[in-house]
Amino acid sequence: MRQAGRYLPEYRSLRAEAGSFLDLCLDPVRAAEITLQPVRRFDLDAAIVFSDILMVPYAFGRNLSFVAGEGPKLDPIDAGAIAGLDVSRVAERLAPVFETIGRVDDLLADELSLIGFCGAPWTVATYMVAGHGTSDQGPARLMAAREPELFQVLIDRLVEASVISLLGQIRAGADVVQIFDSWAGILNDDDFDRWSIAPTRRIVEAVRKEAHAIRIIGFPKGAGLRLERYVRQTGVDGVGIDWTVPLDFARDRLQPLAAVQGNLDPLVLVAGGAGLDRAIDAILEAMRGGRFIFNLGHGIVPETPIAHVERLIARVQGD
Ligand code: CP3
Numbered sequence: 001m002r003q004a005g006r007y008l009p010e011y012r013s014l015r016a017e018a019g020s021f022l023d024l025c026l027d028p029v030r031a032a033e034i035t036l037q038p039v040r041r042f043d044l045d046a047a048i049v050f051s052d053i054l055m056v057p058y059a060f061g062r063n064l065s066f067v068a069g070e071g072p073k074l075d076p077i078d079a080g081a082i083a084g085l086d087v088s089r090v091a092e093r094l095a096p097v098f099e100t101i102g103r104v105d106d107l108l109a110d111e112l113s114l115i116g117f118c119g120a121p122w123t124v125a126t127y128m129v130a131g132h133g134t135s136d137q138g139p140a141r142l143m144a145a146r147e148p149e150l151f152q153v154l155i156d157r158l159v160e161a162s163v164i165s166l167l168g169q170i171r172a173g174a175d176v177v178q179i180f181d182s183w184a185g186i187l188n189d190d191d192f193d194r195w196s197i198a199p200t201r202r203i204v205e206a207v208r209k210e211a212h213a214i215r216i217i218g219f220p221k222g223a224g225l226r227l228e229r230y231v232r233q234t235g236v237d238g239v240g241i242d243w244t245v246p247l248d249f250a251r252d253r254l255q256p257l258a259a260v261q262g263n264l265d266p267l268v269l270v271a272g273g274a275g276l277d278r279a280i281d282a283i284l285e286a287m288r289g290g291r292f293i294f295n296l297g298h299g300i301v302p303e304t305p306i307a308h309v310e311r312l313i314a315r316v317q318g319d
Contacts, residue, residue, distance in 0.1 A: 002299030002300045003038045003044070003047070003048050003300070004034045004035060004037055004038055004048075004050050005299075005300060005302065006302035007300055007301070007302050007303070007304040007305075007306065007309075008037055008038070008041070008306070010037050010041075011034055011037055014030055014033060014034055017030075018030055020065070020066060021052075021066035022058070022064060022065060022066060024050075025050070025051050025052055025055060025096070025097070026096045027096070028096050028099035028100040028102075028103055029103070031049075031050045031051065031096070031097075031100040032050075032100050032103035032104045032107065034050040035047050035048070035049050035050040035100065035104045036104060036107060036108065039108070039109075039112060041306075042309060042310065042313050043313055043314075043317055043319075044112070044313065045112060045113065046112060046113040046114070046115055046176070046293075047104060047108055047112060047113075047114055047115065048114075048115040048117065048178070049097070049100055049101050049104060049114065049115065049116055049117065049169070049174065050100065051097045051100065051117070052072075053117070053118060053119025053123065053124055053180055054072050054074070054119070054124070054127060055094060055097055055165070056090070056094075056118060056119065056124055056158065056161045056162060056165055057074055057124065057127065057128050058093065059089070059090040059091075059093040059094050059161060059165070060085055060086070060087075060090065060157070060161065061089065061093070062074055062075060062077065062081075062128065063075045070132070071132065071133045072127055072132060072133065073131065073132055074127060074128060074131045074132070075131060076128075076129060076130060076131035076139070077128045077129055077131075077154070079147070079150055082150060082153050082154045082157075083153070085153075085154070085157040087157060087160045087161050087164060090160075090161045090164045090165070091164050091168055094164070094165055094168055095168075097165075097168070097169065098168045098169060098171070098172040099172070101114065101116060101169050101172035101173050101174055102172045102173055104173070105172065105173030113175040113176055114173060114174050114175050114176075115174065115175070115176050115177065115178055115217075116166060116169030116170065116172075116174030116176070116177045116178075117169075117177060117178040117179070117180060118162045118165045118166055118177070118179060118180070118203075119162075119179070119180050119181070119182070120162075120179050120180060120181035120184065120196060120199065120200055120203075120218075120220070121154075121155045121158035121159055121162060121195070121199040121200075121203075122140075122155070122181055122183065122184060122187070122195040122196050122199065123180060123181050123182045123183045123184070124158050124162075125140050125151070125154050125155060125158060125195075126139075126140040126183050128140075128154065129143050129154075136186065137183050137186050141186070141187075141191075144191065144195060151195075155195060155199050158199070159199050159202050159203055159206075162179070162203050163203055163206040163207055166179075166203065166207050167207060167210050167211060170207070170210075170211045170214055175215075176214070176215045176216075176217060176238075177207070177214060177215075177216055177217070178216075178217040178218075178219060178240065179200055179203060179204075179216065179217070179218050179219065179236075180219050180221075180240075181196050181200065181218065181219060181220040181221065181223075182219075182221045182298075183221070183222070184196040184220035184221060184222055184223050184230075185220070185221055185222015185223055185224065186222065189226070192223070192226055192230075193229075193233075196220055196223070196230070197229070197230055197233050197234055200218055200220075200230075200234045200236070201233060201234045201235060204216055204218075204234055204235045204236060205235070208235075215237045215238060216235075216236050216237050216238070217236060217237065217238035217239065217240055217259075217261055217293075218230065218231070218234055218236035218238070218239055218240065219239070219240030219241075219261070220239075220240075221240075221242045221298065222242060222244070224244070224245070225249075227239060227241065227245065227249075227253075227254055228253045228254060228257070231254060231257045231258045232257060236258060237258055237259060238258050238259035238260070238261055238291075238293065239254055239257075239258045239259070239260055239261065240261045240262055240263075240295065241254070241260060241261065241262035241263040241297065242262065242263060242297040242298055243262070243263050243264060243265035243266075243268075243296075243297030243298070244297070245262065245263055245297075247263075247282060247283060247286035247287070248286065250262070250263070250286065250287070251286050251287060251289070251290065255287065255289070255290035255291065255292070256290070258291070259290075259291035259292065259293060260287060260290070260291065260292050260293070261292075261293040261294075261295045262283075262293075262295050262296070262297050263283065263295070263296075263297035264279055264280065264283060264294075264295070264296050264297055264312070265279065265296075265297055266296050266297065266298055266299065266300055266301050266304070267301070269296065269300070269304055269308050269309070269312060270301060270303050270304050270305070270308065272305065272307075272308040272311065276308060276311065276312065277311075277315060280312060280315050280316060281315075284316065294316045
């Protein structure tokens with residue numbers, strides 16, 4: 001997760017050349033190069049396309065920028081703008097992302113998988129409604145509680161755009177796709193069903209209808225106990241788990257249903273040392289009996305020492 005990024009000097013130099021983060025996402029040559037940077041440097045089994053979940057609001061023609069030190073900024077969406085959301089240009093505006101995937105597919109070794117992705121409608125909606133990242137996703141939760149019909153329209157458009165995005169990525173060469181629901185954990189139980197599970201299930205069904213063999217990973221961060229219901233009801237093939245999920249729960253309740261992906265705490269990776277080794281070993285030991293993809297429990301942070309990433313990969317690969 002966030003395999004490429006600011007912890008890599010080669011990323012920082014391409015990023016400085018491109019100008020803005022959005023320009024980088026829209027530049028297939030540079031975005032393909034960034035996608036490949038981690039696999040050139042480390043012994044990894046997969047690459048994830050360099051893009052962002054907010055390319056979907058961009059594809060709707062919403063104003064999007066990434067402000068250094070502050071994160072994403074969008075024009076907060078209102079009722080009129082929700083009514084006007086139109087998917088007809090989404091594929092065309094995402095064409096640079098699909099081109100990035102095509103380029104990576106040509107350059108990536110055959111034995112490595114290429115992961116495409118989108119944000120889940122709920123998580124993307126939290127940014128579209130607030131206009132920026134928030135600690136409690138308050139603006140979207142309030143809209144969903146106050147005007148559920150309106151919020152449902154926003155979610156419906158995001159389902160349609162996500163399907164267009166994922167199918168475009170699959171046609172361009174993605175081997176696996178992942179749906180990031182980073183803010184699923186903030187939802188109350190009914191809303192988790194309505195705004196996280198139901199839209200994700202619709203995306204999974206629509207993508208599978210066109211791309212029968214594709215493997216789909218869902219990552220409902222913070223879902224906790226609800227992970228089991230999420231896997232059963234969305235029909236995902238794999239489930240990403242954050243670092244709070246107990247390993248025995250993941251082994252006993254999730255692994256029989258789906259491949260499990262996770263869940264090293266990114267800050268344990270920053271700290272390194274014996275604590276890192278112990279955490280890696282605990283994950284490998286718990287997950288060894290079933291389908292498993294070693295990963296972090298959330299995105300890698302810019303402060304991460306490269307030597308710690310090397311140590312992690314060597315330990316997981318059994319070198
Ligand atoms: O993993 C990869 O290498 C693929 C690229 C990727 C990015 N964003 C690049 C990125 C992926 C998979 C994402 C997903 C994403 N983007 C999520 C879901 C996963 C998660 O982390 O929860 C979310 C919520 C976003 C939205 C987003 N994009 C935020 C909140 C930010 C600011 C965060 C920050 O650290 O500044 C971004 C920017 C972003 N997306 C960066 C990268 C490498 C940092 C950009 C930079 O300043 O260079």
